[in-house]
Amino acid sequence: MSYARQSVALLGATGSIGVQTLDVLRHERERFELVSIAGGEQLSELAAIVEEFDVKRVAVKSDAHRSTLRELLSRSVEIVVGDEGLSELAASADIVVNAVLGFAGLPVTLGALRAGKRLALANKESLIAAAPLVAAARETPGAQLLPVDSEHCAIHQCLASSPARAHYPDVTRLLLTASGGPFRGWSEEQLKGATKEDALRHPTWSMGAKITIDSSTLMNKGLEVLEATALFGIEAERVDVVVHPQSIVHSMVEYVDGSVLAQLSRPDMRLPIAYCLGLPDRLAHSFGAIDFSTSLELTFEPPDRAAFPALTLAYEAARLGGAAPAWLSAANEVAVGALLEDRIRWCDVVAVVAATMDHYVADPLDSLASLHENDDAARRWAAASLER
Numbered sequence: 001m002s003y004a005r006q007s008v009a010l011l012g013a014t015g016s017i018g019v020q021t022l023d024v025l026r027h028e029r030e031r032f033e034l035v036s037i038a039g040g041e042q043l044s045e046l047a048a049i050v051e052e053f054d055v056k057r058v059a060v061k062s063d064a065h066r067s068t069l070r071e072l073l074s075r076s077v078e079i080v081v082g083d084e085g086l087s088e089l090a091a092s093a094d095i096v097v098n099a100v101l102g103f104a105g106l107p108v109t110l111g112a113l114r115a116g117k118r119l120a121l122a123n124k125e126s127l128i129a130a131a132p133l134v135a136a137a138r139e140t141p142g143a144q145l146l147p148v149d150s151e152h153c154a155i156h157q158c159l160a161s162s163p164a165r166a167h168y169p170d171v172t173r174l175l176l177t178a179s180g181g182p183f184r185g186w187s188e189e190q191l192k193g194a195t196k197e198d199a200l201r202h203p204t205w206s207m208g209a210k211i212t213i214d215s216s217t218l219m220n221k222g223l224e225v226l227e228a229t230a231l232f233g234i235e236a237e238r239v240d241v242v243v244h245p246q247s248i249v250h251s252m253v254e255y256v257d258g259s260v261l262a263q264l265s266r267p268d269m270r271l272p273i274a275y276c277l278g279l280p281d282r283l284a285h286s287f288g289a290i291d292f293s294t295s296l297e298l299t300f301e302p303p304d305r306a307a308f309p310a311l312t313l314a315y316e317a318a319r320l321g322g323a324a325p326a327w328l329s330a331a332n333e334v335a336v337g338a339l340l341e342d343r344i345r346w347c348d349v350v351a352v353v354a355a356t357m358d359h360y361v362a363d364p365l366d367s368l369a370s371l372h373e374n375d376d377a378a379r380r381w382a383a384a385s386l387e388r
């Protein structure tokens with residue numbers, strides 16, 4: 001079969017999702033052309049990607065990063081800088097993969113949607129923080145938002161059998177599955193002694209450090225509840241979390257007639273990445289194929305809300321709406337950063353987020369300027385509560 005070759009921008013190319021996206025692209029060189037990339041600190045890795053894929057444009061964080069990258073490259077490419085560089089690259093490819101970490105990914109999300117591109121979104125933090133602004137940007141003709149996050153990609157696939165009516169009235173609830181992380185079954189007492197090293201050992205997924213910590217606190221699942229409400233226009237009361245330690249069922253949709261649809265595969269992020277790149281086609285690489293010739297056990301249990309209060313904080317942020325999700329996500333970024341630098345203990349992470357949320361003042365979040373003000377304020381309060 002022949003296809004019109006599509007251009008791809010991979011922003012956050014040097015991270016966990018970035019590297020797995022490159023692997024999908026290596027399998028599909030005739031279908032996709034990697035035209036632009038962005039990264040943070042790993043400049044030699046960025047240079048290696050430019051050489052391998054003959055990339056035309058690169059975005060980096062600063063002028064200093066640009067000079068260093070220039071020295072590492074054997075060829076001349078256009079190098080753009082900062083938030084403006086990210087939005088520029090996001091606006092100039094057919095498909096944009098947002099694999100940047102954290103709130104720093106915002107210019108990519110808004111840039112791609114406002115330019116009417118297909119956005120394959122791994123960067124959940126930008127969607128959660130900027131939900132009202134993203135909703136407006138999705139109205140741009142041609143704009144398409146597809147979730148790379150495995151749970152939401154599963155739900156996207158399950159909802160495909162449902163008539164596309166606003167807010168899905170036939171859906172009783174979305175069931176987000178959670179592995180439970182490395183501390184599943186730990187008591188509140190045991191969790192007081194949990195360490196960063198314990199938290200970084202995820203039982204089923206290999207991911208970047210921040211999301212691995214988020215999985216250990218269940219904040220990742222809390223953020224995913226907010227992500228689901230923003231993506232599918234379904235209120236948080238219709239989004240439930242189910243612990244499923246095997247990470248085979250990636251999420252489920254329950255309909256009013258009691259029917260539950262699920263998507264299953266081995267845990268491999270290349271599958272949702274390939275789904276977002278290929279839609280409406282399926283790319284013919286069985287990244288997640290399950291071997292049903294051996295026995296396979298799938299179990300489900302409710303999350304321990306008392307031991308993992310991050311979930312309750314996320315539902316509360318959903319109830320408050322406006323800038324509350326932006327505060328939750330910003331405070332969490334600060335707290336996780338502090339844990340990774342050994343400045344606080346694991347059990348302090350969610351406590352810092354909770355203390356920050358106490359200072360939230362209701363804000364409807366109607367502009368980019370107000371989003372940045374809220375993000376700054378949440379980070380200041382979180383930094384202050386680190387000191388305590």
Ligand code: NDP
Pocket residue numbers: 011012013014015016017018038039040041042043060061098099100101102104122123124125148149150205206207208209210211269
């Ligand atoms: P990593 O930390 O592994 O990678 C983050 C990427 O972002 C790196 O390429 C990093 O560059 C880049 N980056 C950071 N800051 C900037 C910046 N200011 N400008 C440009 N690039 C920047 O994270 P993950 O790949 O694990 O996660 C990426 C996103 O995907 C997160 O939002 C996460 O929640 C989401 N996600 C990840 C999953 C996974 O399996 N890993 C699953 C589902 C969602 P460098 O390394 O060069 O500094």
Ligand code: MG
Pocket residue numbers: 149150151224
């Ligand atoms: Mg996920």
